Amino acid sequence: MKQIYLDYAATTPVDPVVAEAILPYIKDIFGNPSSIYTIGQGSRTAIEKAREDVTGLIGAKPEEIIFTSSGTESDNLAIKGIAYANRDKGNHIITTEIEHHAVLESTRFLETQGFSVTYIKPDKYGWISPDKIKNAITKKTVLISVMHANNEIGTIEPIKEIGRIAKEHGIYFHIDAVQTVGHIPVSVDELGVDLLSLSGHKFYGPKGVGALYIRKGTKIAPIIHGGGQERHIRAGTENLSSIVGLGKAAEIVKGKIQSETTRLTGLRDMLIKGLLEKIPETKLNGHPTERLPNNINITIPNIEGEAVILHLNELGIYAGTGSACSAYDLGPSHILLAIGLSQQMAHSSVRFTLGMWNTKEDIEYLLQVLPNIIGRLLEEEK
Numbered sequence: 001m002k003q004i005y006l007d008y009a010a011t012t013p014v015d016p017v018v019a020e021a022i023l024p025y026i027k028d029i030f031g032n033p034s035s036i037y038t039i040g041q042g043s044r045t046a047i048e049k050a051r052e053d054v055t056g057l058i059g060a061k062p063e064e065i066i067f068t069s070s071g072t073e074s075d076n077l078a079i080k081g082i083a084y085a086n087r088d089k090g091n092h093i094i095t096t097e098i099e100h101h102a103v104l105e106s107t108r109f110l111e112t113q114g115f116s117v118t119y120i121k122p123d124k125y126g127w128i129s130p131d132k133i134k135n136a137i138t139k140k141t142v143l144i145s146v147m148h149a150n151n152e153i154g155t156i157e158p159i160k161e162i163g164r165i166a167k168e169h170g171i172y173f174h175i176d177a178v179q180t181v182g183h184i185p186v187s188v189d190e191l192g193v194d195l196l197s198l199s200g201h202k203f204y205g206p207k208g209v210g211a212l213y214i215r216k217g218t219k220i221a222p223i224i225h226g227g228g229q230e231r232h233i234r235a236g237t238e239n240l241s242s243i244v245g246l247g248k249a250a251e252i253v254k255g256k257i258q259s260e261t262t263r264l265t266g267l268r269d270m271l272i273k274g275l276l277e278k279i280p281e282t283k284l285n286g287h288p289t290e291r292l293p294n295n296i297n298i299t300i301p302n303i304e305g306e307a308v309i310l311h312l313n314e315l316g317i318y319a320g321t322g323s324a325c326s327a328y329d330l331g332p333s334h335i336l337l338a339i340g341l342s343q344q345m346a347h348s349s350v351r352f353t354l355g356m357w358n359t360k361e362d363i364e365y366l367l368q369v370l371p372n373i374i375g376r377l378l379e380e381e382k
């Protein structure tokens with residue numbers, strides 16, 4: 001059976017070239033990067049090369065990159081690290097209602113530790129107004145954290161404008177760029193951000209490795225204490241092979257962002273048009289224009305999103321109902337609720353996210369089979 005993977009926002013397959021690059025660091029090259037003898041230094045050199053490659057993707061300097069275990073850890077480090085290190089300045093944080101759980105659970109935890117958090121509501125497209133951010137700033141605000149693009153509905157946020165506001169007020173600005181790095185051009189200077197989270201498995205690298213960009217001069221506290229690796233900000237012997245894989249993925253994807261953006265935008269728009277035409281009452285979630293090139297999120301009234309996913313699965317087509325992480329809790333997506341969908345409509349949503357190995361034929365096949373699946377499900381409902 002033909003298999004069509006349409007859940008690239010959940011995770012991407014590892015690029016075969018990345019897999020090749022990782023292998024020697026699992027099989028042969030094993031020295032501890034902190035050791036001063038030759039085999040240790042071989043590992044150190046590989047890590048520093050990966051650091052260079054990550055900087056190339058976001059316009060940073062090598063000493064501003066800290067390797068972590070995931071996008072989740074990067075978010076935790078940015079938020080808790082800034083909050084703890086700057087407590088003498090204030091205890092107020094601004095974020096949004098539509099962040100990933102890695103951000104929201106970090107801020108909720110900080111609320112139990114004496115911090116106060118303002119959660120900005122998005123508009124119906126999932127767009128965060130810079131004015132709302134500005135109006136929420138108080139004398140005690142130490143951090144603003146806004147995602148670059150939303151993982152479920154694909155809306156790209158006005159980061160540059162928010163960055164300007166943060167700078168004017170002397171407030172640290174963190175973006176969760178897990179869904180954008182490797183997919184659209186990202187420059188930390190152009191966007192005006194102080195901290196940026198990214199994750200290897202969202203752009204054809206391995207799982208379980210991420211990075212946090214920390215602008216030089218930023219006051220941040222570690223959240224993992226130990227041997228002083230990663231500039232005393234993130235202790236623990238480095239995940240050598242995965243860091244090598246992350247670097248290789250960054251190097252490869254950098255040269256493909258422009259062409260993939262154009263190609264995927266074409267496929268995305270073809271799929272959106274086809275879905276809206278072929279399935280009555282279908283509604284597109286997320287911003288009509290300010291959206292990721294690979295994201296399609298729709299609501300089909302009176303249909304269970306999960307039933308659609310299971311029927312597609314039987315045909316070898318893999319899609320999602322929302323973020324893979326929230327598959328653990330069966331409640332409706334907090335993101336869809338935040339943009340105003342009812343609980344029922346939120347349950348009737350399906351997400352398709354495209355990537356490097358999708359073709360026009362994949363979209364045509366989906367558009368051929370999905371209306372029939374929906375038709376059958378609606379019949380069963382009657």
Ligand code: PLP
Pocket residue numbers: 009010069070071072073075100102147149150151176178179199200201208209210323324325
């Ligand atoms: N932030 C966003 C926007 C995400 O989409 C994800 C993963 O789905 C994460 C953070 C967490 O990244 P990781 O899976 O590397 O922990």
